Amino acid sequence: MTTPSRLPEPYGPSSGANLADILERVLDKGVVIAGDIRINLLDIELLTIKLRLVVASVDKAKEMGIDWWESDPALSSRARRDELARENAELRERLARLEELELEQGRARKEHARREGARREEAP
Amino acid sequence: MSGLRYVYAVCRPLGAPLQAQLTGVAGAPAKPLHHHGLVAVVSEVPERDFGEEPLRAHLEDLDWLAATARAHQGVIDALTVVTTPLPLRLATVFRDDSGVRSMIEAREDHFRETLDRLEGRVEWGVKIYAEPEQPERAARPAPKAASGRDYLRQRRQQTRASEDMWQKAEAFATRLHEELADFAEDSRLHAPQNPALSGAAGRNVLNAAYLVPRRGSEEFVELVDRAKDDVPGLRVELTGPWAAYSFAGEAPEEEA
Numbered sequence: 421m422t423t424p425s426r427l428p429e430p431y432g433p434s435s436g437a438n439l440a441d442i443l444e445r446v447l448d449k450g451v452v453i454a455g456d457i458r459i460n461l462l463d464i465e466l467l468t469i470k471l472r473l474v475v476a477s478v479d480k481a482k483e484m485g486i487d488w489w490e491s492d493p494a495l496s497s498r499a500r501r502d503e504l505a506r507e508n509a510e511l512r513e514r515l516a517r518l519e520e521l522e523l524e525q526g527r528a529r530k531e532h533a534r535r536e537g538a539r540r541e542e543a544p
Numbered sequence: 545m546s547g548l549r550y551v552y553a554v555c556r557p558l559g560a561p562l563q564a565q566l567t568g569v570a571g572a573p574a575k576p577l578h579h580h581g582l583v584a585v586v587s588e589v590p591e592r593d594f595g596e597e598p599l600r601a602h603l604e605d606l607d608w609l610a611a612t613a614r615a616h617q618g619v620i621d622a623l624t625v626v627t628t629p630l631p632l633r634l635a636t637v638f639r640d641d642s643g644v645r646s647m648i649e650a651r652e653d654h655f656r657e658t659l660d661r662l663e664g665r666v667e668w669g670v671k672i673y674a675e676p677e678q679p680e681r682a683a684r685p686a687p688k689a690a691s692g693r694d695y696l697r698q699r700r701q702q703t704r705a706s707e708d709m710w711q712k713a714e715a716f717a718t719r720l721h722e723e724l725a726d727f728a729e730d731s732r733l734h735a736p737q738n739p740a741l742s743g744a745a746g747r748n749v750l751n752a753a754y755l756v757p758r759r760g761s762e763e764f765v766e767l768v769d770r771a772k773d774d775v776p777g778l779r780v781e782l783t784g785p786w787a788a789y790s791f792a793g794e795a796p797e798e799e800a
Contacts, residue, residue, distance in 0.1 A: 439610055440737055441669060441783050446613045446620075446634040449789035451658075453647060457548065457596050457637035459603070507703075511696065518692040 547588035548595070549638045552619045553629035553787070554648065554655050555583050560626045569615040570594070574622075579645045580652050585623060586644060594637050603635065624787045628663050630655060631787045658792060666785035668754045668764055670724060671737070673746035673779040674713035709777065716775050717750040723771070727764060728754035732790045746779060753790035761785060 550569055558576065562585075568574035572587040592598055602608045616634050623629040638644045648655070725731040736748035756764045765782065772780045 439613070442613050442617045443609070444734065444737075445786065445789040446616050446631070449793060450631040450633045451554070451792050452633050453551075453636050453651070455551070455635075455637045455647075456639040456643050457594060457599060457635075459596075459599060459635055507699070511699065514695070515692060 548591055549577075549640060549644050550587045550589045550594060551632055551636045551638065551644060551647075552585045552587070552616060553623055553631050554659075555585065555623060555627045555629040556659060557581070557583055558627050562626070563622055566619060566622050567615070568619045569612050571615075574619045577641060577644055579648045582648055582652060582655055584644050584648060585619060585629070586641075587619075589637070594635075599635060599637070620787045624666065624785065628659065628665065629787050630658055630662070630792045631789050662755075662788045662791060664759075665729065665755050665757050665788055665791075666761060667788045667790055668728075668756055668761070668768075668782060668784035669786065670720070670750065670752050670754065670768060671748055671781045671783075672713070672717050672720065672750035673781070674709060674749050675746035675777050675779060712775060713747075713749045713778055716778055720771050720780070721750060721752055724752070724754050724764070724767060727760070727767060728756050730755040730791055734790070749778075753786075755788055755791045756785075758785075 550572075552568065552574060557578065562574065562576065566574045568587040570587070570589045570593060572589055574585050574587050577584045577586045593602060602612075613634060620629060620631045638647065721731070721733070732753045734751040734753060736751045754764065768780060768782045
């Protein structure tokens with residue numbers, strides 16, 4: 421659908437593009453000129469954020485495929501780092517719990533053995 | 545007449561006439577407005593939809609926005625067939641023809657410079673998606689780790705596999721981008737699209753635009769096609785030819 425091996429002649433419409441590709445260009449690229457009808461550029465940026473909130477239905481979201489405004493590579497790699505950090509913490513916690521458990525079990529075993537030994541000594 | 549003027553693009557006078565019934569936003573015909581040797585392609589649109597307040601409200605309506613964006617792009621596409629347009633951002637609206645004329649006068653030098661720079665060139669979009677081979681998340685709850693050590697080992701393997709995948713994807717994207725940028729006259733890296741919203745499988749690791757002379761387009765498309773099956777787990781998508789959206793908005797020497 422989106423991989424046209426369409427040759428450049430004749431210049432047909434870029435129909436292989438999805439809505440996300442189109443919005444990315446018509447909203448975000450192109451020549452910016454303040455017309456008589458003032459749409460604050462900030463409004464347009466806000467609009468893109470609102471869009472994300474408005475995208476309620478899955479179908480719509482699929483069709484849109486947009487969010488160039490937030491998927492800054494820096495942000496997404498930070499998200500990955502955050503996930504690693506969280507996982508790391510989770511693992512440390514788990515390890516600590518296991519070590520504690522093992523320690524407890526070891527102590528219990530020793531205690532048990534000591535009692536057993538004592539009982540055997542007491543016995544004739 | 546209470547109609548406003550919606551401007552799609554600025555270009556040189558057209559060698560060939562626009563297609564007879566070129567329909568733009570709001571179902572209105574798109575027509576050339578000549579001034580100072582340049583052409584603004586314009587539709588008359590109703591104030592009730594394109595006045596400041598209604599326009600702002602409409603822009604938050606996804607269906608309206610989608611339809612308007614497609615109509616805008618439709619006109620730009622038709623122009624790209626016959627000329628090299630400078631596409632304007634969606635919803636650039638003036639009160640009347642004289643507003644459009646003053647806008648042209650105020651910027652004609654810059655328009656001419658940019659039109660010269662882009663003459664005979666089109667934009668191609670290339671995206672690369674990385675598709676993780678084994679769904680990591682599904683593997684997590686699967687076989688309950690027998691011990692803490694097993695658990696740690698499993699996690700380490702998963703992390704390593706996914707790191708390898710990203711490294712591979714990154715290396716491939718870098719290589720392809722270098723090759724394409726080398727061939728193209730200019731290139732732009734755009735922020736990747738989010739997989740959660742696009743519904744496209746995999747993570748978008750490259751979202752780039754390339755400025756290519758029409759003559760070189762066929763070769764460019766072949767370059768992309770050839771790269772397509774290079775690495776398993778990676779998908780290359782090509783869109784275009786677009787008007788040079790990603791290269792129209794800046795001063796010529798802005799990027800080093």
